[in-house]
Structure formats: C-alpha cells, structure tokens
Amino acid sequence: MTLEKRLHDALFATAERVDPAPDLFARVVDSVDADRRRRARILRGLTVSGLLVAALGMLVLGMAEYREGKLLMDWWVLELITLALLLGLAFWLGPFIKRFGRSYAADVFRSNPRTGKSFIVLVDIVYYLIFTAYIFFTVRFEPAPGWGNTVGADQLQFEVSKVGGILLIIGVLHGMNLLLLPVLGRLFSMNRRLDDRVPPQDV
Numbered sequence: 001m002t003l004e005k006r007l008h009d010a011l012f013a014t015a016e017r018v019d020p021a022p023d024l025f026a027r028v029v030d031s032v033d034a035d036r037r038r039r040a041r042i043l044r045g046l047t048v049s050g051l052l053v054a055a056l057g058m059l060v061l062g063m064a065e066y067r068e069g070k071l072l073m074d075w076w077v078l079e080l081i082t083l084a085l086l087l088g089l090a091f092w093l094g095p096f097i098k099r100f101g102r103s104y105a106a107d108v109f110r111s112n113p114r115t116g117k118s119f120i121v122l123v124d125i126v127y128y129l130i131f132t133a134y135i136f137f138t139v140r141f142e143p144a145p146g147w148g149n150t151v152g153a154d155q156l157q158f159e160v161s162k163v164g165g166i167l168l169i170i171g172v173l174h175g176m177n178l179l180l181l182p183v184l185g186r187l188f189s190m191n192r193r194l195d196d197r198v199p200p201q202d203v
Helices: 002-016 024-063 075-108 113-138 152-197
Strands: 065-067 070-072
Touching: 024 075, 065 113, 075 113, 113 152
Parallel strands: none
Antiparallel strands: 065 070
C-alpha cells in the first residue's frame, strides 16, 4: 500500500468518527442573524448620514446669499458647519476604532481579559476628552482679525486646518497606542505570572 493510500484511509477513517457539533445549526443561525443585523445597522447609519448631509446642505444654501456672481455666507455659518463636522467625526470615529480595537486588545491581553476590557473603556474616555477639549480650544465666537463678516479664504483655511488637526492628533495617538499596547500587555502578563508564582503569606 502506498503512502498516499495510507494517508487517504487514515484521514477518511478519522472523518467518519467525527460527530457534528450539537449546536452547529444554532451557531450558523446566530451567525446569519448577526450578519443581517450588521448590514441593517450599516444601512441605517448610511441613511442617517445622508439625511444629515442633505439637511446641512439645505441649511447652508438657505443661509447663503448669491450676490455679484459670488456665493456669500456669514462667517458664523461656516463655524457651525465645522463644529457639526467635528462632532460627527467624534461620534463616528469612536465606535469605529472601538469595534476593531476589541479584537486587538483581546489578543494583547489574552492572559488577562478583564484588563483588556478596562483598557478599552479608559481609552474610549480619553478619546472623547481629547475631542471635547479640541473643540473647546478651537471654537470661535467672533471673526478673527482680517476675516470679515463673510467667509473668505483665511477663514476657510482655518476651518480646514481644524479638521485636519484633530485627524492628525487622533492618528498619532492611535499609532502610539498600537505600538505601546503590546508592551503593556507583556508587562501585565509578566506581573500576573509573578503574582501566581508567589504564594500568599499569612499575616
């Protein structure tokens, strides 16, 4: 008998003795339902985002004025648009990063899952604190010197820089988090192993 024939017979003999999991059908149904809920959630999110963008566009067009071949807009309208955009980024980026960060934190803190969950919650709090502080620091209640009462190039550049600034800050902090998290996970796992090796002392 050839080696291939033996391997074929051994594999088939093992496969015949394997019984299907009793909860296989339930797991498949749960997976299909989870995928359906995920698709429905994405569709709702896209619908709400589209409605908000359309409402914001209608608001901007309603507050703008077409004069002498130019579309003029009061300075505070663009300030409100930037504020709404920053808030939208905060509430969109936060859950997006958290959803994909759970599995990463679970791999890093696999020896201590509770620490990983606490780390995700703390990072979430820090994320929203940074966004809130940035919005408070950059919001303007009157035109800057040289702006004028209508939107000009200087104000437009300032507002674009605000959005780019928060994206840069979150990107840098997120990159540092990705680099430092494995080191923290290793330290926590080493501390736990040391605690397990040291027997408790009677007082």
